Amino acid sequence: MIPVLLAGLRANVKRWGALGAVIALAVAFLTVSIGVGTLITGKSVRDARAEIAGAGVVVESETAAGLAAATKDATARGAETFLQRTEGRVLRTEARDILLRASPVRPERFHPQTVSAGRLPSARGEIVLPENIARSAGVEVGGTVTLVSPEPVAYRLVGTVPDARIGLPPAILAPSDFAPVDESVAIGALLLVAGGESASMSTTRQYTVQSPDFIAERAGDASMGRASTAPFLLFAVIALVVAVVVISTTMSVLTARRAKELALLRLVGASRRAVAGGVLLEALILGAAASAVGLGIGVGVLGIAVLAVPELAGVSFIPPFVLLGAAWGLGVLATSVGARPAVRLAGAVRPLQAVSDDASRLEEESRSRLWPWLAAAACVAGLAGTWGLAVRHALIPATLLGAASALASLPVFVRMAPRLTAVLLRAVRRSPAARLAAGGVQASPRRAGSTSAALFIGVTLVTMMLTAVSTGRDIAFKALDHDAPFDVTVGLADYSGVATGPGEDTTPAGQEPTLRKIALAPGALERIRALPGVAGADVLKPVWKGEPTEPVAQRIVYALPAEIGTVARGDISHLKDGEIYGVGVNEDADSLPKRLSGPGGSIDVGTPIRAGMGTEFLAVTHGTAAQLGSVTVPNTPDMLAVRLTEGLDAEAIGRVRAQIATIVGVDRQQVSGAAEQRRLVDEGLNVLLGIALSLLGISVVIALMGVADSLTLSQLERSREVSLLRALGMSRRGVAGIVTWESLGITAAALIAGLPLGVFYGWAGAVAAVPYDTLDSGSPVLNWQWIVVTVLGGLIVALASSMLPALRSARVTPSEGLSAP
Numbered sequence: 001m002i003p004v005l006l007a008g009l010r011a012n013v014k015r016w017g018a019l020g021a022v023i024a025l026a027v028a029f030l031t032v033s034i035g036v037g038t039l040i041t042g043k044s045v046r047d048a049r050a051e052i053a054g055a056g057v058v059v060e061s062e063t064a065a066g067l068a069a070a071t072k073d074a075t076a077r078g079a080e081t082f083l084q085r086t087e088g089r090v091l092r093t094e095a096r097d098i099l100l101r102a103s104p105v106r107p108e109r110f111h112p113q114t115v116s117a118g119r120l121p122s123a124r125g126e127i128v129l130p131e132n133i134a135r136s137a138g139v140e141v142g143g144t145v146t147l148v149s150p151e152p153v154a155y156r157l158v159g160t161v162p163d164a165r166i167g168l169p170p171a172i173l174a175p176s177d178f179a180p181v182d183e184s185v186a187i188g189a190l191l192l193v194a195g196g197e198s199a200s201m202s203t204t205r206q207y208t209v210q211s212p213d214f215i216a217e218r219a220g221d222a223s224m225g226r227a228s229t230a231p232f233l234l235f236a237v238i239a240l241v242v243a244v245v246v247i248s249t250t251m252s253v254l255t256a257r258r259a260k261e262l263a264l265l266r267l268v269g270a271s272r273r274a275v276a277g278g279v280l281l282e283a284l285i286l287g288a289a290a291s292a293v294g295l296g297i298g299v300g301v302l303g304i305a306v307l308a309v310p311e312l313a314g315v316s317f318i319p320p321f322v323l324l325g326a327a328w329g330l331g332v333l334a335t336s337v338g339a340r341p342a343v344r345l346a347g348a349v350r351p352l353q354a355v356s357d358d359a360s361r362l363e364e365e366s367r368s369r370l371w372p373w374l375a376a377a378a379c380v381a382g383l384a385g386t387w388g389l390a391v392r393h394a395l396i397p398a399t400l401l402g403a404a405s406a407l408a409s410l411p412v413f414v415r416m417a418p419r420l421t422a423v424l425l426r427a428v429r430r431s432p433a434a435r436l437a438a439g440g441v442q443a444s445p446r447r448a449g450s451t452s453a454a455l456f457i458g459v460t461l462v463t464m465m466l467t468a469v470s471t472g473r474d475i476a477f478k479a480l481d482h483d484a485p486f487d488v489t490v491g492l493a494d495y496s497g498v499a500t501g502p503g504e505d506t507t508p509a510g511q512e513p514t515l516r517k518i519a520l521a522p523g524a525l526e527r528i529r530a531l532p533g534v535a536g537a538d539v540l541k542p543v544w545k546g547e548p549t550e551p552v553a554q555r556i557v558y559a560l561p562a563e564i565g566t567v568a569r570g571d572i573s574h575l576k577d578g579e580i581y582g583v584g585v586n587e588d589a590d591s592l593p594k595r596l597s598g599p600g601g602s603i604d605v606g607t608p609i610r611a612g613m614g615t616e617f618l619a620v621t622h623g624t625a626a627q628l629g630s631v632t633v634p635n636t637p638d639m640l641a642v643r644l645t646e647g648l649d650a651e652a653i654g655r656v657r658a659q660i661a662t663i664v665g666v667d668r669q670q671v672s673g674a675a676e677q678r679r680l681v682d683e684g685l686n687v688l689l690g691i692a693l694s695l696l697g698i699s700v701v702i703a704l705m706g707v708a709d710s711l712t713l714s715q716l717e718r719s720r721e722v723s724l725l726r727a728l729g730m731s732r733r734g735v736a737g738i739v740t741w742e743s744l745g746i747t748a749a750a751l752i753a754g755l756p757l758g759v760f761y762g763w764a765g766a767v768a769a770v771p772y773d774t775l776d777s778g779s780p781v782l783n784w785q786w787i788v789v790t791v792l793g794g795l796i797v798a799l800a801s802s803m804l805p806a807l808r809s810a811r812v813t814p815s816e817g818l819s820a821p
Contacts, residue, residue, distance in 0.1 A: 016282075016286055018250070018705065019247060019250050022246050022290075023287055023290035023335055024293040024294035024297060025239075025243075025294065025701065025705075026236075026242075026334065026698075026702060027293075027330070028297035028301065029235075029698045030236040030330060030331070031297075031301075031319070031324065031327050032302060033229055035299070035302040035318075036232050038317060038318070038320075039317055041223050042220070042315040044219045044220045044223035045216045045219060045220040048215060048218075048219035049212070052084065052190060052212050053110060054109055054110035055110065055192035055193060055212050056195070056199055056212075057199065057209050057211065058190050058191070058192060058193070058210045058212055059074075059201070059209055060191070060207065061207035062183075063186050063206070064181045064182050064183055066186065067181055067191055067207065069204070070193075070201075071083075074191075074198060074201065077196045077197035078195065079193050079196035079198040080109050080110075080193070080194055080195050080196070081191055082106060082109070082110045082191075082192045083189055083191055083192075085178065085181075085185055085189040086101050086103045086188075087102050087103075087185075088102070089148075090149065091146070091147055092147070092152060093138070093654075094655070094658065095651045096650060096651060096655070096658070097148065097668060098133060098136070100133075101167070101168040102172070103170065103171075103172060104173060104174065104175040104177075105121055105122075105174060105175065109195065110194065113161070115128055115159035115161055116131065116160055116161055118142075118157075118158050119159050121172060121174040121177075124177055125156060126158045126173070127156070127171055127172065128157070128160060128172035129160060129171055130162065130164040130169050130170065131162060132169075133169045134160050139157055142157065142158075143157050144156055144157070145157055148668075155173075159172075162310060163310075166311050190215070231695075235695035238457070239702055240330065240331075240334045242454050242699045242703050243338070244337050244338040245450060246454050246702060246705065246706030246709070247339060248342070248450055249447060249706060250709050250710060250713065251279075251283065251342035252341045252342045252446065252447065253447055253710065254713065255279060257713070262279075262349040263350065266350065267351040275347060275349060276344070276346045278346070279342055280339060280343045283336055283338075283342070287332040287333075287335025288328075288332050291328045291331030292328065294327075295324055299317075299318060299319075299324075341446075372411060375408050376412045379412055382401055382405020383760065386405055390763075390765075393767070393768055393769075395765075395768040398764060398765070402761055402765070410453060410457070413452070413453055413456050414453050416749075416753070417452040417746070417749045418442060418446075418449050420749040420752065420753070421438070421448055421745040421746055421748070421749045422438040422439075422442050422745075424748050424749065425438035426438050431737065432734065433734050433737030433738045434737075434741040437737075437742040440718065441742060447714065448742075450710075451710040451711075454702070454706045455751075455794065456753055457699065457754075458696065458699050458703045458754075459754030459758065460754040461699065462700070463757075463758025463787070463790060464758040465689060465696065466758075466783050466787065467758060467763055467783070468761075468765045469686075469692075469762075469766075470780075470782060471762060471763050471781045472685060472769065473781070475766060475770055476681050476685075478570065479770075480678055481570025481571070481674075482570050482571060482572070484674030484677065485568040485570050486568055486569075486641040486673055487569070488641070488644065488656070488671060488672070488675055489639055489641055489672050489673045490660060490661070490666060491639055492517060492519070492520070492637045492639065493516060493637035494517075494518060518664065518665065520539065521663075524663050524664065525537060525539065527663055531656055531659055531660070533645050533652050533653075533655075533656045534643075534644060535566070535643045535644060536566035536567050536642070537640065538567045539638050540559060540638065540639045540640075541559050541625075542556050542636040542638070543557055543558065543559045543620065543628055544557040545633045545636055556633070557619065557620055558618070559620060559621075559624075559625035560581075560620065560622060560625075561622060567642065567643045568641065569643065575619070576621065577627075579621070579624075580619070580620050581620070582618055640664065648675070648679070649679070650676070650679060653675050653676055653679060657675075703797075707747075708804065711739055711742065712805045714739070714805070722738075722809055723812055723813070723814045723815075724814075726812065726814045727814035735809050735810055735812070736806035738809070739802050739805045739806040739809050740802045743798040743802035744795065747794050747795060747797065748795075748798075751790075751791055751794050755790075760780075762780065763779070
């Protein structure tokens with residue numbers, strides 16, 4: 001029996017080859033997803049080993065006294081020491097400030113850092129920067145840069161290191177540029193000890209002695225490399241699900257084409273179990289071989305990534321063999337699950353079909369008519385439950401229930417797709433090819449439904465991601481516009497005399513520290529409004545402040561300009577006279593002012609609208625401020641509020657902020673606002689969307705391969721019909737059009753069902769991810785541009801997948817097809 005089945009496997013090697021490519025691609029994606037965690041962990045271990053290179057032991061302590069004691073003990077043993085530490089330093093450029101991760105030059109014993117140009121710092125005031133950061137600052141080796149820590153200090157650039165593209169850019173300074181070790185530095189610092197009798201050092205009450213290997217492995221564990229693979233594994237599982245659908249469709253069609261062959265085996269004495277087991281064995285052999293190829297491809301891709309990305313040089317990229325075995329096993333399991341319908345078909349073959357004229361057609365009959373209705377009911381209930389959980393912001397339950405409802409929708413769609421496809425094709429009344437394609441779909445509904453299901457999954461997932469990102473961006477921007485309605489703000493005061501640390505405040509008890517207010521120079525506001533990238537600017541004046549003895553002592557109320565929208569974003573522009581707007585204030589009634597008083601009278605304002613949490617800012621309209629009368633609030637500065645134009649990048653935002661600081665006459669660190677936050681949110685969501693669509697692209701490719709393979713098998717299966725049509729006078733173009741219309745109809749059915757379902761899941765995910773209910777989540781926000789791209793992309797996929805089958809169908813001659821077995 002086994003030799004017969006292996007002969008059948010060889011006879012269908014071309015069809016099995018296409019199926020094997022699907023399995024290999026899915027397993028390769030899974031292997032790469034697992035390898036991402038290996039790369040992240042390996043890079044962290046490699047970086048940690050580089051930082052402690054040359055050390056015999058590594059000492060840690062939570063106190064400066066502990067590090068000092070360890071240094072003394074190591075010196076007494078004749079060992080050398082070096083304190084490995086990092087500090088944040090701000091590099092000031094013309095356009096923006098760049099946060100750096102500064103560390104001292106390592107001594108010769110501990111493998112000093114290497115530079116790509118110049119040399120390492122040897123004296124105070126010298127620095128080494130990455131090449132890309134030096135270019136951004138517009139400086140070359142030998143030039144001068146400015147670090148702010150906290151006062152601006154000039155440094156001479158004496159060398160560069162290769163570009164830094166991952167994490168905070170590094171900077172190398174001379175050890176003398178670092179302050180003495182205090183408690184804040186001790187936590188996180190590592191004392192490297194080498195030579196002498198360092199190996200004899202042991203843990204004491206003041207410090208802990210660790211081995212370099214332990215420190216490196218701990219850094220790998222802290223990198224969360226394994227946890228970071230979760231999103232990649234999610235998309236890999238999706239690709240495996242699509243592969244299962246493709247395997248199910250292709251193997252069912254292949255088994256149906258082999259009905260006579262299998263019936264002959266039954267006729268000569270093979271049992272149902274033996275025939276079905278033989279088909280399963282073929283699937284397992286195919287799955288084992290294709291999964292092994294997929295493992296090799298995945299490991300190869302990881303190796304190419306290590307060679308192509310300089311930051312990954314020298315990182316181990318081969319995942320643990322246990323995980324590789326798990327990926328191989330999942331590939332075999334997916335193949336066996338996808339082969340189940342074909343196995344049932346093979347088991348249902350009767351011996352008499354060996355002499356039947358329609359033995360080439362074999363459709364599995366449903367075992368239960370109740371199952372589709374149960375799946376439909378479960379899908380509807382799951383969608384309703386997902387909606388209810390989403391509006392209650394229950395992310396995890398909504399995600400689990402949404403996934404369950406999506407799985408329940410799959411068998412419903414498989415049943416619905418052939419009917420929907422036939423209706424759509426019959427609507428094309430002017431095309432006989434479209435009507436003939438509709439008949440072909442109805443003749444093989446299971447094949448058409450399963451083929452369309454792979455595209456349905458892809459369309460639903462792509463639409464879900466597009467809607468989730470668009471809706472999430474809208475919700476995030478609404479929240480940001482409420483809590484931070486101003487793109488740029490500047491407190492118009494000199495804060496240099498205000499206490500910044502313990503013991504610096506000389507203000508008498510019971511009095512507030514005095515601020516020196518800054519008045520804008522004549523024409524300064526107009527100059528700010530004229531800056532490129534500025535949409536509007538105005539000065540907000542304080543009109544009320546709580547008394548020091550009241551619960552609302554720290555609350556300051558500012559007056560907004562008459563045209564609020566010129567300087568602010570969001571719902572603050574809808575503020576009415578007599579109302580008070582709370583930005584980032586808690587909802588504790590005792591801490592909010594209920595009545596504002598001024599020379600012109602008093603106003604009851606009640607609870608601030610849309611109160612959140614965080615900052616201490618309240619505002620009223622220009623009309624409300626006028627009712628209060630002219631008020632001078634002592635020791636409270638005015639505030640400059642600026643709104644920027646849309647679409648500014650990081651460099652443009654930084655340049656505007658620097659120019660505003662120069663015009664006002666304050667340090668850049670005094671210029672704040674939400675413009676940079678808004679840009680980071682937007683860029684982060686765009687990156688998330690790009691990564692998600694790229695990962696989903698694997699599933700789309702697998703679905704495309706499945707559609708093309710299914711259409712090819714359909715063309716081979718219907719070669720006699722095509723020959724008859726050619727004999728009756730249909731042109732080559734007409735018979736090719738049958739295949740093309742069938743592909744377009746199947747794709748259109750997937751789009752019609754997948755688009756609304758994807759929109760719902762995307763909206764539900766975005767709303768459920770919001771941890772609060774202070775903002776109206778509203779309806780889904782659709783990115784129509786990308787929706788149109790999805791539809792057009794689906795149609796292009798349909799045309800591309802039908803091209804080769806259509807050409808083969810067009811080449812069939814009447815005599816060739818009618819003489820085919």
